[in-house]
Amino acid sequence: MIGYTMVGTRDLKRAKDFYNPLFxxxxxxPCYENEQVASWGDRDDETVPRFFSCYPYDENPANVGNGAMTTFRVQTASLVDDLYEQAIQCGGREEGQPGFRPERYGDKFYVAYVRDPDGNKLAFACYDGRSNP
Structure with a gap:
């Protein structure tokens, strides 16, 4: 269903330094890059959704929408932990430490929330964190 997701940045180099280790x-x-945009995905498989960080094409400053979030689904809870730690080390900001959220999402959903250096909200989620620690 998703072809690609795009988030704005005010500093493309900083965005690449943040996203490169996570991806x-x-x-x-990395799939494509120029002075305006960088993208990540699977270069050999265009059916894999891509993620872009770019300077807005209308040349106005990037801003963050409240309620907007991109969630990256991963296979294990330990990978959620690793990605969360990496994001923080690469300049991200904590928005919800890794853990289960049974009151909202059931007892298997394991997730962590961060903001990238531009303030875009991200989540790393394992849908069956109990079976895939």
Missing amino acids: DTMGLS
């Missing part, structure tokens, strides 16, 4: 950990690679 590398997820097994995804």
Whole structure:
């Protein structure tokens, strides 16, 4: 259903420094880059949704919408933990430490929330964190 997701940045180099290690950990690679935009995904499979960080094309400053979030689904709870720690080390900001959220999402959903350096909200989620620690 999703072709690609795009978030704005005010500093493309900073965005690449933040996202490159995260996508590398997820097994995804840079796909396209120029002075305006960088993207990650699977270069060999265009059916894999891509993620872009870019300067807005209307040339106005990037801003963050309240309620907007991109969630990256991963296979294990330990990968959620690793990605969360990496995001914080790469300049991200904590928005919800890794853990189960049974009161909202059931007893298997394991998730962590961060903001990238531009304030875009991200989540790393394992839908069956009890079976895949």
